[in-house]
Amino acid sequence: MKNNIIEVRNLVKKYKKATQNAVDGVSFDVKEGEFFTLLGPNGAGKTTTISVLNTTLSKTAGSVKVDGLEIEENADQVRRKIGVIFQNQSLDQNLTAEENVRFHAVLYGLYSYYPLFSMMPKAYRDKVEELSEVLGIGKEIHNPIKTFSGGMKRKLEIVKGLVHRPKLLFLDEPTTGLDPLSRKNLWQYLSEVRKKGELTLFLTTHYLEEAEGSDRICIIDEGKVVSLGTPNEIKKDLVDDYLEVETQDKESLRKELQKMKLSFEEHESFKIRLKNNQVQGVLSDLKTKITNIKLHTPTLEEAYLEIINNEPKNENV
Numbered sequence: 241m242k243n244n245i246i247e248v249r250n251l252v253k254k255y256k257k258a259t260q261n262a263v264d265g266v267s268f269d270v271k272e273g274e275f276f277t278l279l280g281p282n283g284a285g286k287t288t289t290i291s292v293l294n295t296t297l298s299k300t301a302g303s304v305k306v307d308g309l310e311i312e313e314n315a316d317q318v319r320r321k322i323g324v325i326f327q328n329q330s331l332d333q334n335l336t337a338e339e340n341v342r343f344h345a346v347l348y349g350l351y352s353y354y355p356l357f358s359m360m361p362k363a364y365r366d367k368v369e370e371l372s373e374v375l376g377i378g379k380e381i382h383n384p385i386k387t388f389s390g391g392m393k394r395k396l397e398i399v400k401g402l403v404h405r406p407k408l409l410f411l412d413e414p415t416t417g418l419d420p421l422s423r424k425n426l427w428q429y430l431s432e433v434r435k436k437g438e439l440t441l442f443l444t445t446h447y448l449e450e451a452e453g454s455d456r457i458c459i460i461d462e463g464k465v466v467s468l469g470t471p472n473e474i475k476k477d478l479v480d481d482y483l484e485v486e487t488q489d490k491e492s493l494r495k496e497l498q499k500m501k502l503s504f505e506e507h508e509s510f511k512i513r514l515k516n517n518q519v520q521g522v523l524s525d526l527k528t529k530i531t532n533i534k535l536h537t538p539t540l541e542e543a544y545l546e547i548i549n550n551e552p553k554n555e556n557v
Contacts, residue, residue, distance in 0.1 A: 245440050246270035251302035253288050262288045264463035277443045277454040285463040286444045294324045294410050323406030325398050327413045337396050338381050341403055348404040371399040374429045376422050391417050411443045448541045467547050475538040481514040486532040493528040
């Protein structure tokens with residue numbers, strides 16, 4: 241059984257002059273080596289939660305531990321264990337790309353500072369070259385930041401977040417602004433590192449297909465946890481499978497489905513709601529001739545929208 245690398249208990253964050261809590265009693269755990277995703281609409285409390293966890297924001301109440309350490313009492317130790325890829329840029333425009341990475345690595349105490357890249361330890365040089373190649377900026381890594389496009393700067397932020405080999409990596413909308421190939425390369429690299437048991441991922445994203453690969457997902461809305469589980473658990477709990485069938489004899493099929501007491505919608509085709517893997521039973525019982533059959537399984541996006549759209553809202557907001 242793996243240990244928890246994150247433990248959050250009744251986390252509360254209230255900003256000054258705010259009428260309600262930005263984060264309101266949130267609790268969850270993250271296991272070592274897990275791929276954990278935090279989802280929610282804008283203003284749900286995602287960024288506030290991740291900011292408390294990475295020590296850039298203080299909490300109002302509750303308990304938050306990273307690798308067994310209370311974050312506010314051990315902020316410096318926690319920072320050495322984590323990497324953060326921020327949604328907003330944190331680059332020095334007066335330096336080269338590699339110098340930005342070098343100062344970051346020195347700040348985290350991973351290496352002593354040397355004024356030239358060639359003087360830095362081989363382990364550092366190899367890591368920078370490896371990461372910059374993965375993200376597709378290997379040829380530009382020694383160029384001034386001022387020459388970088390927005391997408392290239394995003395890639396450099398990712399190199400910075402990984403260079404000190406963090407035990408826990410926070411990814412706040414990490415692939416926003418990346419081209420499809422760079423997104424694919426980044427996730428392939430992170431997957432390989434995770435397989436070696438060296439990294440825990442904590443993701444917030446608008447790309448729900450990225451969250452599909454998570455071990456577990458926590459969905460928050462208006463500062464509260466509204467769903468927590470594996471992607472399959474969340475999908476199965478909230479969205480039914482359905483069988484889409486077509487027939488030339490709609491009246492006969494309609495009568496059969498009503499007699500079988502199945503829930504369905506009739507359009508050009510019939511959408512039959514399913515529970516508990518009913519597919520084979522339904523098809524074997526139907527006598528009407530079917531011309532086309534399609535099984536629809538729920539997506540994470542459908543489950544997410546089901547949660548967010550049906551969650552009661554605070555009328556005072």
